[in-house]
Amino acid sequence: MSMATLPATPPPPSSRTSHRTGRMFALTGAVVGVIYGYDTGSISGALVFLSKDFHLTAAEKGLVNSILVFGSLVGALIGGKLADALGRRTAMLIVAVSYAVFVALSALAPNVVVLDAVRFLLGIAIGISIVAAPLYIAESVPARIRGASVAAYQVATVAGIALTYFVNWGLSGGGHWRWMLGLSAIPATLVLIPLLRLPDTPRWYVLKGRTDRAVEVMAMTDPDVDPRAEVAAVGAALAAEGGGSARSLLHKPYARATLFVVGLGFFCQITGINAVTYYSPQIFQEMGFTGDGQNFLLPAFVELASLAATVLAILIIDRIGRRLVLLSGIGTVVVMLAVLTTVFAMGELHGTATWVGFGAVLLFTAAFNFGFGSLIWVYASEAFPAQLRSTGASVMLSADLVANLLIAQFFPSLMAWVGAAWTFGGLAVLALGALGFAFVTAPETKGRQLEEIQGYWLNGGRWPTPAPETAP
Structure with a gap:
């Protein structure tokens, strides 16, 4: 253009x-x-x-x-x-x-x-x-x-x-x-x-060749840029994005990045977060809480804690780094699932054990949103070059939804078949696998330009060695 x-x-x-x-x-x-x-x-x-x-x-x-x-x-x-x-x-x-x-x-x-x-x-x-x-x-x-x-x-x-x-x-x-x-x-x-x-977005108007409307909307929405120059930049970026295909994700140099985002997407859901979202009243009933009103109110406080954890992650992610936030979140998920397994293994619950179980559900959900929930889209958007970014994000989302489908369908049957202790014990094992996967594959991308991050994947999952500076 x-x-x-x-x-x-x-x-x-x-x-x-x-x-x-x-x-x-x-x-x-x-x-x-x-x-x-x-x-x-x-x-x-x-x-x-x-x-x-x-x-x-x-x-x-x-x-x-x-x-x-x-x-x-x-x-x-x-x-x-x-x-x-x-x-x-x-x-x-x-x-x-x-x-x-x-x-x-x-x-x-x-x-x-x-x-x-x-x-x-x-x-x-x-x-x-x-x-x-x-x-x-x-x-x-x-x-x-x-x-x-x-x-x-x-x-x-x-x-x-x-x-x-x-x-x-x-x-x-x-x-x-x-x-x-x-x-x-x-x-x-x-x-x-x-x-x-x-209106629609300037980028879509450029995609459809409506540059006059794109400039108009750009001027309406962003006072910080020259709308003509910005629309030209959008056009150049769209031209650069041409040629990206799903097949490219399966071959070097991007196969490693694809494994990372697909694994992260799958582990994000298979560790059981939506078991709590979909079936929390049943879970709290298993813990010994009685009365429908109580079992509906308790999940509300769980989600408020999750909301606070999500906001906290957003505030600190660019300060302490992606990797630390992700690993600490998943590590806490592992511990809380182990606590839930122990609590349910005690048999009929009452008193202190019941409230320990509630606290474990609250911290499990908050830790998920702090780690997995806050970082999965960040990593998906950083792992690929521009021409593969939307395709890579779609692949990650598909893996996420497949795992979500498995949890949604089989969690209540597992609770009825093998019991809560074995069900949460299995989720704890999966979460431990997620922690190991993230520890091995997740890079620290804080403060890195997108081109640097792409260099990490191009270099087989290692940061390229900077070229030595020459003396003047």
Whole structure:
């Protein structure tokens, strides 16, 4: 793209207007994150009551969760192509409309067959949102607030999970599982209002050859740059990204980086975080907590601790380094799963042992969000060059969702078949494997330029030796 093809720079909007527009992009994406988090957590409370209404077996309970994850895998696989073909904003509109329609239909489901079908469709919308929402934010806000804005989406997702537990607690007295599932239709509908008013991202307009609109939107959203020069830079970056293919990930020099992100994505979920998200009332009942109200309120405090851990990781990750944050988070996960295994092995629980178990669940969830939850997308975005970055992230997300599918489907059956102690003991072994994997493969990339990080993988997982300085 030559500079001659770019239109004249439009009159710059006021700094206040640009800041307001950038914040609106970030806020809109964050609301989608809250909705996603709410939908992820709402089933944990609803499942207690709908299982009784629909007379579900343990395997059928697992299918109610896993069918949504399977839909999410499908949505994630098509989300990137959809966002490229129709636009990031259009993909977000599809997500918001689909959320509103499918959560309303799930709340009205007359039987489990209809519920599973609707949740599969809802899962597709969730999978698209996982791809489209961070992309929409990252490409729309000024560079100096981009990291915080994308991180805000992650925080919003955890906040949405925390919110759903408080809602579940408030509705548990009457067993109102249909309201638990259906309430997120309201924010999903409301988020359509800003989406209909906001433009698409400058990067997508450049992708479609609409450079005049790209310059206009760039001037609207980022007062810190020359919009013509920035659009030209975006065009050059897009040209550089051409030619990246999934096949390239399987061959040198990127096979090692692919193994790292795929392994990290798989271990992120197979260690059991969504067992707590989906089945926490059942877990607390196994610990000896009685009463549906208590078993719905306790997970809310667990998620509040997770929210605090996520914020803490974001604040310190660029100060103490990625590797230390990741390893300390996974190490704490291993210890807490070992504690849970010991607690459940004691048999019938009461008194101090019950509260030790609760503390272990709280610290397990917080440690996950501090380590795995905060770092997985950072490493995925740093491991590959520009032309393979989105493909590598999609591969990592697919591994993540496959592991999530296994946990969602088989956790309740394992609890019923071999018991809580053996189930959590198995998760502890997997977490120990995750710790060893991360210790061997995770590089420390704090303060490194992307080109330096790519050199690490090109050099077989070792930092290249700097060239010796020559004397003047």
